[in-house]
Amino acid sequence: MRKNAILKRKLRKNIKKARKMADLSQEELAFKIKVSRAYIGYIEQGRNTPSLETLGKIAKALNIKISKLLN
Numbered sequence: 001m002r003k004n005a006i007l008k009r010k011l012r013k014n015i016k017k018a019r020k021m022a023d024l025s026q027e028e029l030a031f032k033i034k035v036s037r038a039y040i041g042y043i044e045q046g047r048n049t050p051s052l053e054t055l056g057k058i059a060k061a062l063n064i065k066i067s068k069l070l071n
Contacts, residue, residue, distance in 0.1 A: 007070065008046055011055075014069045016044045018062045033057040 019029050019040075026040040033054065042048035043058075050058060059066045 008049055010071070011049070011069060012044050012046045014071070015058060015062075018064050018069065019044075022062050024062070029058070029061055032061040 019026070022029075024032075026044070027037045030037040030040045034057075035054070039048060043050055055066055055069065059069055
């Protein structure tokens with residue numbers, strides 16, 4: 001599997017896990033970072049990859065470092 005695909009899979013899993021640990025729904029996370037709920041769903045499904053700016057917003061909303069989402 002390509003490194004890019006592995007990173008994308010880790011990222012979506014880590015975002016979903018961190019969101020659930022923060023006890024937030026997709027809708028609540030989306031509201032916090034001012035995107036649609038569908039976009040959060042697409043990220044968690046691996047259909048979309050967030051920009052670095054959006055990734056930073058997600059990390060901040062989840063009170064977690066970006067590096068944690070990428071590991």
